[in-house]
Amino acid sequence: MLTKIKKVFNSYLGEKKFGVHLALISSIGIATIVILLSLFYLDLTSKLDLSHKLDKEFLKRTITDIVINDNNKLMAKGQYQNFEDVATKLKNKNLVEQVSFFKKDNPNIIWSTNENLIKNKITLQKYMKAAGDNENTILVNTDTNIIFITFPKTSDLNITKFLNISKFAVLIVLIISLITIAIFAEKVVSPLKNLSQQAEFISKGNFDNFIPRTGYREMNQLVTSLNIMSYELKKIYMSLEEKVKQRTQELDTKNKELEKVYTELKDTQSMMVHSEKMRSLGEMVSGITHEINNPVNFIHGNLVHLKNYSHDLIEIIDKLKEYTEKLPEQDKEEISALLEELDYEYLKEDLPKLIGSCQEGTERTRNIVMDLKNFSRMEEMLISEINVEKELQTALNILHNKYKNVIEIHEEFSHVPNIEAYGGQLNQVFVNILDNAIGAIKEVKKTGNIYIRTKQEGQNVVIEIQDDGKGMTEEQKEKIFEPFFTTKPIGSGTGLGMSISYKVISTHNGKIDVKSKLNEGTTISLTLPIKMEKKPEKKQA
Structure with missing residues (x-):
């Protein structure tokens, strides 16, 4: 242009x-x-x-x-x-200024037009010295005389x-x-x-530079033409600039939309990979829990009968002991020796305890199997009423081996109402956050504390999970929900846990808030609605 x-x-x-x-x-x-x-x-x-x-x-x-x-x-x-x-x-x-002459045989002046020279009896030597400085004086040397003619300076100077x-x-x-x-x-x-x-x-x-007029008519015509052309060009330039600005804004908007779509696509891809892994894990866990659950239930049920049978046997033996007094002395001694050999009193006291321990173990195994079964359904996209505190307990059971004898769990539950949610996904969020809290404590301490609080705020349920671990810097806190970002050592985490948790909470129309200070700890607050409303699906153009 x-x-x-x-x-x-x-x-x-x-x-x-x-x-x-x-x-x-x-x-x-x-x-x-x-x-x-x-x-x-x-x-x-x-x-x-x-x-x-x-x-x-x-x-x-x-x-x-x-x-x-x-x-x-x-x-x-x-x-x-x-x-x-x-x-x-x-x-x-x-025509001359002065004429003087000397005789060669007489050092004194003989005659001069300047009478003062005659009166002063100036000598030839003095006269020659004075005449030597005057360029207008001519010396004429004859046979017997020396004549000096000095010409006037006036006419020459003029x-x-x-x-x-x-x-x-x-x-x-x-x-x-x-x-x-x-x-x-x-x-x-x-x-x-x-x-x-x-x-x-x-x-x-x-184009804002106005050309001033000159004192020449022809030039003024050219000046006028240039000023008009400058004004027209300015209008065209401003119009083009506005169009370029609009196009630039449109391109910026499109670029931002593309970046957003790309980010969502990347997150979705990560979620899909993770979802597929969790689905496979869920299928495997579901199969394992099914295989474990049958023999555990069989053992647990038989232990009830074993407890009853042992109780009956002890009662019979105790009853029979009453009749040993009526037996012959030899039989009586044999029975006493047998009871003493078997340590009957110890067996009588210890057997119910053993059976009780077995029942407690099978009960715990059944609970773990149930928790694994619940965890295996986390990809089920079915909304159901969820007991938040029970799901938190399930997550703690799953992570029990990670924190036992190291971290003390403080449960401050307020018996909040059930909420509508995807149970498996919510359980996954609790496991991710609690696992991060356990890891943050173990990195800097031998022992620590985790506080789990629940409360109701209006039509929402708030879950707070607080730890006294290493905490985070402001820069780390800003990146915590980015995919593949992790504060754990290399190889200890994928960096997807909090990103997935953020997506899950957003899907539930909830909010997730993080407060953290380096070397002081982290508090994560989850706000979830009691009644979950589905977001309207976007219509494709």
Whole structure:
């Protein structure tokens, strides 16, 4: 989308930036003309400066010839008047500044247009030292005389100053021209550059950027078109953004639904695997309990008769003992010896106890068989009235070998009413929770306590199972109902017990709550309705 927008802007502005090139070419042209004119003027002033210097040198030579060559012969003869007159005239006309001469055989000044030098009797050495620092002084050495001609500085300075000022003025004009050209180029290029930048912003999706109008009619038409296009693109972009947002929300919803379905499918798969295992276990337990139950019932029933028979036999023996006194002494001694050999008194006392112990053992065996039989029906999907406290007792009987002599069970039952439930599933929940409690205690203690409480709250029955085992961290507590999560050592649990328990309680429209602190213990509360209402089945679309 943005690529298409960029192509539109390129068609408006041109890929080669015509306005920028036009301004650049114009600026270069004007700058070239100004520079050429400046160079021409500088060359002209340089030539004038050179011509002036040549003229000045020619004037110096001419004056020198007038002063020296025309009077050289006269001065050689000692006639200086004409020399002095010519020098005085040249000074009066400002053609020379000063003329002085010395004789080679006399160190003092002979004559000078500057009378002060004559009065001061300046020597040749001093004069030469002073003249050496003056570039406008010419020394002329004749056969007999040394003549110094000093030319004025004024005319030379004025011309040089004029030429220097001219050169500086040309440089100033050149700089001003370049600045003017730069300003001109900026004036021409700046609106186009700004327009290009604004268009670039729009091409990047910044549709809120309003392009200001310029001082050029043609550009304002382009600005108006771009602003309208930006507004239209903004509407299209917002519409697309809203649609994308809606699609994203729909996808998020679908993803969440898929995750939920996947989780439910995974849980269902785990439940099915566990259910199949429990069904197989139930069938095996049902068969074993049936095979065990028949001989146990036979033994238990016969023990009742054995008890009665032994009681009758003891009564007969005791009765017969009364008649031994009437027997002959020999028979009497034989019977007494036999009774003493058999330890009749001990047998009489111990036999009822043995029979009672056997009856107690067979009764316990029958109860265990009954509990196993109840446990084997946990996959039966039949709702029936369940005695919660009895089912808890059944679970304890099944786990008896795990906690005996180690953990003390505290039963705090309130004789709650029966509830409607799937008995086998509920029994499985009790076994899972109690088994976890026993394991949590054994991991950290040699002995411990489990408290089982029942109470009625309105139309619900609450079962609390509390242990003083190792407890859990907050992180572990948050994951306790996740499939395959376990706090037990590796190999000691599948991690499905609490997940299945949560599913079972949810199926019963109940709630399960866990409170736990590390190293303090765990309390699990189960809330189950007395009357179970079936959840309506979801209709498939």
